[in-house]
Amino acid sequence: xxxxxxxxxxxxxxxxxxxxxxxxxxxxxxxxxxxxxxxxxxxxxxxxxxxxxxxxxxxxxxxxxxxxxxxxxxxxxxxxxxxxxxxxxxxxxxxxxxxxxxxxxxxxxxxxxxxxxxxxxxxxxxxxxxxxxxxxxxxxxxxxxxxxxxxxxxxxxxxxxxxxxxxxxxxxxxxxxxxxxxxxxxxxxxxxxxxxxxxxxxxxxxxxxxxxxxxxxxxxxxxxxxxxxxxxxxxxxxxxxxxxxxxxxxxxxxxxx
Numbered sequence: 001x002x003x004x005x006x007x008x009x010x011x012x013x014x015x016x017x018x019x020x021x022x023x024x025x026x027x028x029x030x031x032x033x034x035x036x037x038x039x040x041x042x043x044x045x046x047x048x049x050x051x052x053x054x055x056x057x058x059x060x061x062x063x064x065x066x067x068x069x070x071x072x073x074x075x076x077x078x079x080x081x082x083x084x085x086x087x088x089x090x091x092x093x094x095x096x097x098x099x100x101x102x103x104x105x106x107x108x109x110x111x112x113x114x115x116x117x118x119x120x121x122x123x124x125x126x127x128x129x130x131x132x133x134x135x136x137x138x139x140x141x142x143x144x145x146x147x148x149x150x151x152x153x154x155x156x157x158x159x160x161x162x163x164x165x166x167x168x169x170x171x172x173x174x175x176x177x178x179x180x181x182x183x184x185x186x187x188x189x190x191x192x193x194x195x196x197x198x199x200x201x202x203x204x205x206x207x208x209x210x211x212x213x214x215x216x217x218x219x220x221x222x223x224x225x226x227x228x229x230x231x232x233x234x235x236x237x238x239x240x241x242x243x244x245x246x247x248x249x250x251x252x253x254x255x256x257x
Contacts, residue, residue: 021053031096032058043096061096065157066107070114072165079126084165089114089145095153103152110149114159117144127166134161 026032026045034041034049035057044058051058072086091110093099099106121141122130130137138159146156 018053022050024049024051024058026060029062029064031061031063033061033096033100034058040097040101059100061093061099063093063096065090065092068107068111068114070111070118072163073115073119075119075122077122077127077130078124081127082167083127083130084163085118085122085130085161086163087114087118087141087159087161089156090158090160091145091149091154091156093153094155098151098153106152106154109152110145110154110156113148114141114145117141117148130161130164137161 024032025048028046031043031045032049034044034051037055041056049058068089068091070087070089072084075083075085077083089110093106103109118141121137121144125133125137138161141161142156142159145159149156
């Protein structure tokens with residue numbers, strides 16, 4: 001009787017152990033890739049799922065967004081400038097079956113692919129593009145990664161270039177270039193201002209030439225402005241028309257005499 005009781009107890013413990021080994025609880029963001037005798041069977045979850053021990057095996061897959069830091073990479077730009085660039089990649093698993101079956105370690109594979117793609121894409125651009133057009137470069141890298149990881153069941157949501165580290169000597173060269181560019185722009189603006197001023201002066205001269213009275217008024221205004229300085233000595237020529245008028249007046253009086 002005692003042996004019979006021990007047999008029932010052993011059988012009960014075995015059933016409990018098998019039940020514990022068979023039950024899996026999957027969270028909302030998890031899926032289980034189940035294999036039956038080594039062959040893919042189905043993707044299960046979330047919630048409680050049952051696995052037959054020894055016959056079925058399960059691999060958990062996290063479907064949440066993964067934030068992966070891409071280590072600093074040595075990049076030589078198209079204009080032969082050596083820089084160090086690092087970035088961050090945002091991706092998630094959208095097909096657990098592909099992520100487990102088609103690639104041995106999708107996290108490591110995505111990291112290595114991101115590093116090589118970062119060097120490849122940035123190496124085709126000049127340094128000015130890396131500094132000024134990050135949004136376009138981010139989009140280019142994201143599209144390339146997304147296309148290549150599609151067969152792994154991975155969706156690359158975004159790529160952000162974090163830092164572009166430049167050698168100190170190159171920083172000084174860029175500063176000199178920026179200063180020269182500012183000087184060039186200042187000279188261009190000054191030249192454009194001189195051109196516009198000369199055009200306005202030419203237009204004003206044409207208007208004054210068409211109206212002698214306006215010319216006389218301008219002449220008198222100029223004399224008034226000069227006379228405002230009491231310490232100035234003014235030497236100015238006699239207007240031609242005034243000289244002619246005086247000459248005619250003198251000639252007329254001589255004729256009368």
